[in-house]
Amino acid sequence: MRFDDLPMALKLFAAPAIGLVALVAMAIASHQVVGGITTTAKDVGEVRFEATAELLSASSELNGAAKDLYYALAAATAGGDAKTSVAMLDGVVQRMGKAKEAVERAKDRLPDGKTKAELATVGQDIDKLGQPVGFVKDMLGIDAQSAVSFLEPLRASLQGVQDRLNAAAAHERTTAAAAIKDMDASATATQTLSTIIVLIVVLGVAAITFVIVRMLKGSIDRISSATEALAAGNTAVNIEALARKDELGAIVGALAVFRANLVDRDRLTREQAEAEKRAEGEKRQASLRIADSLESSVHSLVERLNAAVQQLAGNARGLSDQAQVGQERTTVVDRAVTEANSNVQAVASAAEELSVSFGEISGQVTRAATMATNARVRVEESTQQMERLQNQGDRIGSVVRLISEIASQTNLLALNATIEAARAGEAGKGFAVVASEVKSLATQTAKATEEIGGQITSMQGATREAVQAIAAIQQTVNEITTISSAIAAAVEQQEAATREIARNVQMASQGTAVVAENVAGLQAIADSTHRSSDEVLSSSQILGTETSALSASVSKAIASLRAA
Known part of the structure; x- marks a missing residue:
């Protein structure tokens, strides 16, 4: 099917429909990407960071347990009261219990994997350390010097468990950082792709609209040129080349009927001119024959009467000719009025069909505006989802601040441990090294x-930026809605103008009907005049015959008188 044969509504709404479909597809794709980013952010914020916080809490408790164990070792070595060391070991047991609970909470939050299996082993190791601590606590009440030999290996075991917890926390931090990096890359790619798609849609819609408008303008210009040529009397216009099946096809059909009427009018005009020429020749020959007959038959005695008869016959012939010409012209005018009335009726029908087409176009524009409104609602939903994503980012920031505060507290604890180690002198050097490492880890955690x-x-x-991009898309959809409303208003104006044309054409049809009635009356008068002139001409001929007979009778009478 040719482009010219497509309905006008399909041509006008092809470009907005394509742009709308592209925007809807982009909105769906953006929604899917944002859903992936939201899932990743939820995994990082609610799983990884919270599990890391629990692991750091467990490490802090084990660090406190190691510190209490160190103090208990120092008190027992210095020969202090055994009750003090036992109380410190009770604190170690409590801290180990809290560390075990924190490890279990972290394990429950994490998905199945290497880290979760490692935490299960760490929890078991913490439980195993509870028995040696209880044994040392019992030994302190029996043989403090023998119990001291068990404290250092126990502290080393606690340090090993703490190192494994720190390694697990570091692994989760690395995993969270990688997830955040992937999420940032996805957001950047989504923004870039959205910008490219919007540019492609805008340029594509503009190009399609330009091509459609140019083709429609070319078709209308060709139809307008053909109409002007026909109005100027040029019947050589190729109307068949303008044939099409859309709303403009009715106008082309009316032009074809108009050209056919012009051709018929020219043919009738030529035939009428030829008939008038033949009639004029015949009338002239008849006039010559009558003149010769009168000239040969009339005598000098009736010359004056013959001249009067000839004058009367000439006037009668002139009147008859004028009546006949008037009758023929009235007939031509009657045919022209009839054809004009038919053309006016055809134009009225075309105007009514065009009005119906504009009504259909108005309905299509209304449906396009409704679709643009639905697209605007979907874009607003995407904006709300992006705002929820931003709220999730704020929540992650709160978790990061919590981790920073924990690192600061760990740093302070390490500083206190360093001070206590300095007070202990040579006995606190090992603990000072551990405190330094803890401080270093706290600093790394802060960074x-x-x-x-x-x-x-x-x-x-x-x-x-994604929210701003979606806002720009929403503005574009609003502009499409505004343009659709403007098109609908223009179509309503065209429909009103078409109805006005139909009304004027109907009035013109009524006018041609009145003219046709007057022409019929004029034709009747012309017929009556022609009959009257024929009667006068017949009377003059009879009078001429009587005059000839009178002349013959006079000649015979004179001859008889001469013979006599």
Whole structure:
């Protein structure tokens, strides 16, 4: 099927429909990407970070247990009261219990994997350390010097468990950082792809609209040129080349009927001219024959009467000719009025069909505006989802600040441990080294949380840019809705103008009917005049015959008189 044969509504709404489909597809794709980002953020914030916080809490408890164990070892070595060492060992048991609970909570939060299996082993090791601590506590009441030999290996075991917890926490931090990096990359890719798609849609819609408008303008210009040529009397216009099956096809059909009427009018005009020429020749020959007959038959005695008769016959012939010409012209005018009335009726029918077509176009524009409104609602839903993503980022930032505070507290504890080790002198050197390592780990934790905070800030910035991009899309959809409303208003104006044309054409049809009635009356008068002139001409001919007979009778009478 040719483009010219497609309905006008399909041509006008092809470009907006394509743009709308592309925007809906982009909104669906963006929704899926945002859903993936939300899932990743939930995994990082609610699983990884909270599990890491529990692991750090367990490590802190084990660190406190190691410190209490160290103090108990120092008190027992210095020969202090055994009750003090026992009380410190009770604190070690409590701290180990809290550490076990924190490890269990972290294990429950994490999905199945290597870290979860490692935490299960760590929990079992913490439980195993409870028995040696109880044994040492009992030994302190029996033989304090023998119990001291068990404290150092026990502290080393606690340190090993703490190192494994720190390794698990570091692994979770690394996993969370990788997830945040992937989430940032996905947001950036989504923003870039959305920008490219919007540009492609805008350029595509503009190009399609330009092509359609140019083709429609070319068709209308060709139809307008053909109409002007027909109005100027040029019947050589190729109307068949303008044939089409859309709403403009009715106008082309009316032009074809108009051209056929022009051709018939020219043919009738030529035939009428030829008939008038033949009639004029015949009338002239008849006039010559009558003149010769009168000239040969009339005598000098009736010359004056013959001249009067000839004058009367000439006037009668002139009147008859004028009546006949008037009758023929009236007939031509009657046919022209009839054809004009038919053309006016055809134009009225075309105007009514065009009005119906504009009504259908108005309905299509209304449906397009409804679809644009639905697209705007979907874009608003996408904006709300991006705002929820930004709220999740704020929650992750709160978790990062919590980790930073824990690192600061750990740093303070390490500083206190360093001070206590300095007070202990040579006996506290090993503990000072451990406190230094704890302080280093706390510093690294603080730096890591700062980097995570920076990544979260970047993620929030990307989210805000995505919200701005969706707002731009929403503005584009609003502009499409406005354009559809303007088109609907223009179509309503065209429909009103078409109805006005139909009304004027109906009035013109009534006018041609009145003219046709007047022409019929004029034709009747012309017929009556023609009959009257024929009667006068017949009377003049009879009078001429009587005059000839009178002339013959006079000649015979004179001859008889001469013979006599």
